[in-house]
Amino acid sequence: MHIRLTATLIAGTLTSPAAVPAAVSTSGRQADFAAAAREYGVPESVLLGVSYLESRWDTNGWSPSTAGGYGPMHLVDAPPGRRPLSALRMADPPASLPQAGLLIGADPATLRKDPAANIRAGAALLASYQDRPSADPSAWYEAVARYSGAADETGAQQFADEVFSVMREGVERRTDDGFLVRLDPVPALSSPREQSENADVECPASLACEWMPAAYRRFGKKSNRDYGNHDHLSRTRAVDYIVIHDTEGSYKGIPSMINDPKYVSWHYTIRSGDGHVAQHVPTNDIAWHAGNWDVNTRSIGIEHEGRLAQGGTWYTEAMYRSSAKLVKYLADKYDIPLNRAHILGHDNVPGPTPKAVPGMHDDPGPYWDWAHYFDLMGKPLKEAKNGDSIMIRPSYGENQSRFTGCAGGKPAKDCPKHGAATVWLHTQPSESSPLVSDPGKHAGTPGTYSVYDQSARASTGQRYAVAARQGDWTAIWYLGQKAWFHNPPSNPTAVPAKGPVVTPLKAGTKVYGRAYPEKSAYKLASYQPLAPLPYKIGPGQQYTVGGTITGSYYAAGAFSPAKHVTTTGDLRYYQIQLGHRVMFVMAKDVRLID
Incomplete structure (x- = not known):
């Protein structure tokens, strides 16, 4: 791939500029960033931007990242060897925790548990990558790229581009120390932009x-x-x-x-x-x-x-x-x-x-933050006026639900507390009641709290039909049963939503995992049986609809595309939110309520 650097302003943002609150506390992590920026001559916006891209200013419970990085500045304890990049004069290794510790006279253990020290060390390391001191944030592009730890020039520049994008937009959030941290927008910020000529x-x-x-x-x-x-x-x-x-x-x-x-x-x-x-x-x-x-x-x-x-x-x-x-x-x-x-x-x-x-x-x-993800896409998961269903949307940071099995081993230990995008579903409106059962996964036994077991969970952005309400609890139709989750008005974990639903016309209505055509439609390809899944739904239940599909089957199984066959039938399906997973019902078996 041939890379060309041009000086231009990166256009386009994915989030709105941060709203300016009445005041941001001078304590906590905001103060740590400000102090470190002053001490090492790094513009505070640059330091905040780098840390936001690395960790969103959190410690993440001092768990190492996939790359072995720790803390708000993602200092890498044992980074793999990386080749230097000529255009950006990449350091080897970048964002090194031991190297950063030497710069401020702190031992690695301290940098793995003290957020203020971690931020100071990150600021010192970032400053060491800067050839000439400057109060102008735009002059720090190459230092930011070097800090990324990317193994190639493309990745380094992509990281720097995103840091500069965050700095232009501004952002604020409450971090895991409980304090609000804010990066004020730098709207006139310009930066080099990488363009790929790979078609x-x-x-x-x-x-x-x-x-x-x-x-x-x-x-x-x-x-x-x-x-x-x-x-x-x-x-x-x-x-x-x-x-x-x-x-x-x-x-x-x-x-x-x-x-x-x-x-x-x-x-x-x-x-x-x-x-x-x-x-x-x-x-x-x-x-x-x-x-x-x-x-x-x-x-x-x-x-x-x-x-x-x-x-x-x-x-x-x-x-x-x-x-x-x-x-x-x-x-x-x-x-x-x-x-x-x-x-x-x-x-x-x-x-x-x-x-x-x-x-x-x-x-x-x-732990995938769906609400934040959709915010970045410019399609926030908003509540609907006059909603006839609900959308799961807990506050990610505050929703520190119990999970087990993160560290493996038996018996499974509780995972470290962390924000989550799911709610647990119970058989009754009580935390002490069992989790609901997934007939296809647990054969009549309750779901588990394992981080790997999604059978009794509903996730942010998923829409469900309401089955009942009682006090601070809401029940949804889920896998053919009422499933209850805690949804107090003072701290709701779901919001009103709007859209079509279906209700079965008869007891024992079948559900499918693929929308294939009827048998008579197959002329050139082998017939694919319509195998119903181990779930059945009945009258009185309702399930939200994600779309309408005409049954089809694409037969590949051959290296040459000329030998592939498409079979399209007349059988129509609705995609429904049956449980944690989407599934399909035949349109003839249900009534659409739009």
Whole structure:
């Protein structure tokens, strides 16, 4: 990839400028940033911008990030060796915790537990990357890029671009020390902007994306059928969903996985530390990522470096912002609604068959901040006037629900307290009552509090029909039963929403994990049985509708796209929010209430 640097103003923002409150406390983390900025001659806006992209100014419970970074300044304890980048004179290694400690005379243990020391050390390290002292924030672009720790120039510049974007917009939030921190907007800020001349990538202009192609080649004896790791198409396909994944591993393993034709594939990967984006599969081609072929044929998959249990607390702002820009770009390109019925987590994808249901994936998990993500896309999850249903929307930072199993082992220990985007669902309006049961996953036993078990959870942005209310509790229709969650008026975890719902016409109405056509529609492809899932719904229940689908099946299974066959029938389905996952009901089996 040839890189060109041009001096220009980066256009476009994803969030509105921060509203200026009456006052911001001079105590807490705001004071720590101000003091460190003065001590080391770093503009406070630069220091705040860098830290916001790295950690959103939080300590994250002093858990290390995917890259081994700690604290508000994401100082890396044992960074891997990185090659220097000539254009930006990258340090090796950048954002080093031991190096930062030497600059301020603090031992590594202190930097892993003291936020003020961590911020001081980060400021000293950032200042060491600056050739000439300057009070002008725009003069710090190269130092910010070096601080990113990116292994390549593209990622370093992408990180710096996002820091400067945050500085232009301004932002404020209450951090994990309980105090409000504010970065005032710097609206006239200008910065160098990287532009990619690689025509292969499909990305918004504000993201410098890398083309890292997935393997597409034959292997084995049956050369026409033994191939990987995705399907080329000879026609234009419709895309209904974008599926959000996490890698459950580090970015450094991505090239070898994506280049293995016997492995699965996905369209994009986003790196945690700097938000760098790599594209692997053209968006018009089918990647093998969702665990459900029907969803694969109608979706784009985006992996995010991280782990839902440990790294889940370190989904970085740099990654959120790059991902939000990318999703908004793809949604515009394919006319995909920006809502939680179409922007799915991997944990929202239905099992295609009863046998597959227990093993469906759980990422990105409860720590993915859906409300913040949609804010960045310019599509905030707002309450509706005269709502006839509800949308789950707890306050992420305050919603520190109980989870177990983050550290593994048996018996499972409670996870460290952290904000979450989900609410627990009980059989009765009481915290002491059992969690609801998922018939497809637990066979009649209650759901668990495991961070990996989504069977008794509802997630931010998901819309449900109200089944009952009692005091501070609300019940929704969920997997064929009433499921109760705590929803006090003083601190609501759901807001009014509006949209169509369906109600079953008879008892035992079947639910499906894929919207395939009727048997008579198959002429050239093998018939795909309509296998109902282990869930049944009945009259009196209501489920929210995400869309209407005409049954179709895309038969690939051959290296050459010319041998692929599309079967389209007359059978119509509604996509419904049945539980934590979306599923499908036949339109003939339900009544639509619009």
